[in-house]
Amino acid sequence: MSQNQITVGIIVEDGFEGLQESLRSACLCSDSVFVLSTESVATITESFDFDNSKITYHQSQNHNDAAALRNELIDLAELQNDANWLLLMNAGDRFDETTWEEFRLFLTNEIERNSLYVMVLHRLYRLDGVRHDLDEETIEPRLIPLRKGLRFQGQVRASLLPSAANLMIRLNAAPGRFLLPSRQHDSARQKQWATRNLQTLEQLEKQGKSISHEALFVRAEAQSILGDYVHARHNFLQLIEQTNQSDLRLASYYGIWETFTFSPIPETEMTKILLAGLDHFPVDMQLLTFMGSHLQQQGKLDLAVRTFEMALRYGQTTLDIWHRLRIREMAVVSLALIHRLRGNGREAIQVLESNLELIVDRVEFNRHLLDLYIAELQESKGYEFAATIWGGTDLDLIREVISGACRASAGNWDKAIIPLELAYLDGCRDILCLRWYSLTLLSLMRFGEAKVILEEWNQREPENKEAEAFLVAVRQPEHFSEIVRQFRDNQIKILGISKPEILGKRFTATKNSSGKNSMIENAIREMISSSGSSNAKRISTVAFRKNDVQENNSEQQNLNTEQVGSR
Numbered sequence: 001m002s003q004n005q006i007t008v009g010i011i012v013e014d015g016f017e018g019l020q021e022s023l024r025s026a027c028l029c030s031d032s033v034f035v036l037s038t039e040s041v042a043t044i045t046e047s048f049d050f051d052n053s054k055i056t057y058h059q060s061q062n063h064n065d066a067a068a069l070r071n072e073l074i075d076l077a078e079l080q081n082d083a084n085w086l087l088l089m090n091a092g093d094r095f096d097e098t099t100w101e102e103f104r105l106f107l108t109n110e111i112e113r114n115s116l117y118v119m120v121l122h123r124l125y126r127l128d129g130v131r132h133d134l135d136e137e138t139i140e141p142r143l144i145p146l147r148k149g150l151r152f153q154g155q156v157r158a159s160l161l162p163s164a165a166n167l168m169i170r171l172n173a174a175p176g177r178f179l180l181p182s183r184q185h186d187s188a189r190q191k192q193w194a195t196r197n198l199q200t201l202e203q204l205e206k207q208g209k210s211i212s213h214e215a216l217f218v219r220a221e222a223q224s225i226l227g228d229y230v231h232a233r234h235n236f237l238q239l240i241e242q243t244n245q246s247d248l249r250l251a252s253y254y255g256i257w258e259t260f261t262f263s264p265i266p267e268t269e270m271t272k273i274l275l276a277g278l279d280h281f282p283v284d285m286q287l288l289t290f291m292g293s294h295l296q297q298q299g300k301l302d303l304a305v306r307t308f309e310m311a312l313r314y315g316q317t318t319l320d321i322w323h324r325l326r327i328r329e330m331a332v333v334s335l336a337l338i339h340r341l342r343g344n345g346r347e348a349i350q351v352l353e354s355n356l357e358l359i360v361d362r363v364e365f366n367r368h369l370l371d372l373y374i375a376e377l378q379e380s381k382g383y384e385f386a387a388t389i390w391g392g393t394d395l396d397l398i399r400e401v402i403s404g405a406c407r408a409s410a411g412n413w414d415k416a417i418i419p420l421e422l423a424y425l426d427g428c429r430d431i432l433c434l435r436w437y438s439l440t441l442l443s444l445m446r447f448g449e450a451k452v453i454l455e456e457w458n459q460r461e462p463e464n465k466e467a468e469a470f471l472v473a474v475r476q477p478e479h480f481s482e483i484v485r486q487f488r489d490n491q492i493k494i495l496g497i498s499k500p501e502i503l504g505k506r507f508t509a510t511k512n513s514s515g516k517n518s519m520i521e522n523a524i525r526e527m528i529s530s531s532g533s534s535n536a537k538r539i540s541t542v543a544f545r546k547n548d549v550q551e552n553n554s555e556q557q558n559l560n561t562e563q564v565g566s567r
Contacts, residue, residue, distance in 0.1 A: 004028050004107045006085035006143070009073040010093075011061075012037035014192040018092030018181055025095035027054055029103075032081050032390045036073045038063045039135045056080070064200045067152035078146050085111075087523065089178070096177040098120070103176035116150075116164045117143035117174035123322070125180040138322045143174050155204070156197050157214040194222035213243040220255060231265035240276075250284065251321045253277040257290050267298055285315030286323050289331045301338055308335035312355065328358050333368060345376040370432070382406065397428040405436040413443040416550070424453070429462060443459065443521050447477050482519055 008026040012019060013327075016039055020316040033055045041057040045120035048505055058076060062068040070088070077086045085107075089095075095103075119142040125134040141160050144150065147165055152158040164171065180186070197218050201211060211219070220235035227547040236252040236259070253273075260270055274291045281287055288311035295304035317323055324330070332355045339348035352369045359365045366389050373382040382402040389471035390398045404420035407413075420437040434457040454471045461467055473480045 001070075004085065004111050005083040006087050006107065007032040007034065007077050007081055007083040008089060009034045009036065009077055009085045010089045010091060010368070011069060011073060012039055012091040013069065014189045014196065015039070016091050016204050018094075021053060021094045022089055022091055025093070025097075027085075028097065028100065029087055029095055030054070030083070032056075032083065034058065034073060034076050034080070034101050036069065036076065036393050038069070057275065064153050064196065064203075066158035067154050070152045070158055074144070074146065074151065084113075084146050086146055088142050088144060092181040092189075093178045096179050099176045106175050111143075111174075112170070112172065113145060114168075115170045115172040116141050116145065116160060117172050118320070119143060119174050120177040121180055122177055122325075132366045135325045136307075136322045137174065137319075137320045137325050141171075145169065154214060156200055156218045159214075165363075170239075173388060190225050191381060194225040197222045198226075213239060213245060213248055216242075217248050217252065217255075220252070224255060224259055227262070229259040233259045233263075233265075237273075245332040246280075247318075250277075250281055250287075250318060252470065253281070253287060254321065254323075267294075270294060271298075283314045283316050284567065285311055285317045285331070288315050289327050289334070292334060296334065296338065301342065305335060305338055308338075312358075329365060332358065334364070336368070336372070340372065340375070345372060348372055349376065349378075365433070370402075374402065374409050374436075375409055379403065394428075397423045397426055398430065398432065401430065401433045401436065404440070405432065407446060408436050408440045408443075411521070413440050416440045417444060429456070429460070431457065434460065435467075439524055442470065442474065442480075443524050445520065447474050450474055451557075481522075484524065 006029065008030045009031065010019070010026060012035060016037065019035075023033065023035075025033075031054055035055060035057045036059075037057065038060055041059045060069055060070060060072050061257065073088070074086060077083065107461060118139040120289055121138050121140055121142075122135045125136075139177075144160065147167060147169065149163065150160065150169065151163050153158055153162050161171070181189075201215055205211065216235055216239050220232045220239065223229075223232035223235065233256055238258045239252045240249050243252075252499055256273060264270075271294065274287065274294060277287050278284070278291060288307055292304045292311060294306035295301075295307055308331045312328070312335070315328070315331070317327065332351060336348040336351040339345070339351060349372050351367070352365070356362070356365075367387070368388070370382055370385055373379075373385060379402060383399055386398050386402060387395060399420040400423040404416045404418070404423070407416035408420070416436070417440050420433065420440055423433050424437050432452055438450050438453040438457060441447075451471070451474050454467060454474060457467045458464070458471050465487070469484065473483040473487075476483060
């Protein structure tokens with residue numbers, strides 16, 4: 001058997017939902033798969049049909065001991081096959097097949113025997129698989145050398161690192177990535193995990209055993225998952241004061257921030273805690289972005305701008321703690337949006353253009369930059385940039401849309417309607433077209449036609465609050481301006497802008513407009529200048545989510561990133 005032969009071990013606890021997908025991934029990676037479950041093996045095998053000779057099932061009695069359960073799996077791997085590497089998975093994990101070839105080549109050519117390998121874990125926010133602002137990522141030891149004495153430690157927060165250090169086993173990074181269940185999909189299991197851990201800690205205390213800092217972190221995290229935010233925050237703060245482990249302290253600051261979003265506290269207290277976090281971790285990308293968002297919410301835009309600029313210039317991401325994948329993009333878009341809302345469109349464009357290389361998923365980012373070109377009437381730049389997004393006949397239609405949108409942005413509604421209408425009639429259904437065509441129709445008082453386009457826009461983007469607000473307004477034309485302005489004022493408040501008069505570009509009023517038409521035009525113009533790109537607002541404000549109470553943190557296993565190096 002090859003020197004680098006691996007076996008796959010899957011831990012099943014707190015339910016076996018997602019196990020079938022995990023088994024498919026495991027069989028891709030190895031010819032031998034061990035499933036160790038705290039559930040009845042008979043129950044598992046009866047629950048779904050996955051018959052494969054590679055797989056053996058074992059039942060464990062280690063229900064409340066995380067380390068013992070994982071060490072039992074290592075024992076099975078060592079006793080029952082000749083492999084010398086164990087790839088560790090949990091039920092619900094699946095190997096990202098797009099990274100399989102790189103991982104296979106690594107096993108053949110680069111793997112080192114005296115190393116313990118961390119791998120990337122990617123957790124989706126929602127079920128549809130589309131990148132989301134709250135998608136998270138971390139790294140965790142998953143590729144384990146089967147070495148005598150290399151065992152997990154910790155009853156509630158198991159870790160291989162102390163054992164690896166004693167054996168002088170190096171910590172390295174391996175290619176390949178695991179995709180974990182979405183936080184929404186996995187919430188029930190997360191709550192089971194949290195309840196079990198709280199019960200275990202309670203039993204340890206009754207036995208007179210002291211609670212370690214790692215266990216205190218687990219308690220705080222479990223309380224947060226179960227919605228006990230006050231006690232969770234208290235325990236996170238206690239841990240920050242007591243521990244000298246930088247990873248636990250930083251993870252605690254992240255945990256505290258999550259409790260803020262679900263259970264707000266006075267702004268001054270929040271500021272104090274965030275400043276304390278930055279005092280310990282002055283270049284942490286996520287803390288800097290949280291602080292920038294907080295300052296923006298308070299209307300302290302100058303400080304917010306400086307904070308976001310510091311995040312982009314010096315910010316570093318701590319890989320071994322769960323972090324938001326798009327945190328850098330949040331900082332970029334937030335900074336650009338503040339510039340735009342203060343009437344500094346060219347500065348906003350410069351921020352986006354100078355950070356293009358930092359953005360992995362450019363779809364929404366590109367849309368925001370194109371929207372800024374339109375707002376600043378940079379039509380030729382808009383054409384040039386659109387060519388990088390669209391191609392073929394679509395590009396010709398988009399050029400028409402950009403031409404009309406620039407005229408609309410300048411307030412020339414009569415001239416704007418022609419290219420927008422032509423693009424729409426020729427089949428263009430891009431959001432850019434639907435947005436500017438509907439706004440132009442509204443400004444020309446063609447409410448019936450605008451309603452049809454708005455409904456189409458709303459159907460294409462049901463989460464877009466701007467489309468929803470205009471649709472509500474057009475259904476009540478007698479209150480149109482009032483409804484639109486109410487929505488605009490609410491958006492300004494959400495974005496932390498306290499002086500609406502500084503927003504956006506200045507429009508020249510149409511001389512021949514009637515009184516009612518002029519009111520509607522002004523309401524729409526104010527809405528356009530304050531709204532920017534709806535995607536940009538969603539990205540930039542997602543770091544500050546007081547109303548999203550469905551999502552919570554998952555168990556975190558952290559490493560010393562100084563040992564890991566470049567991924």
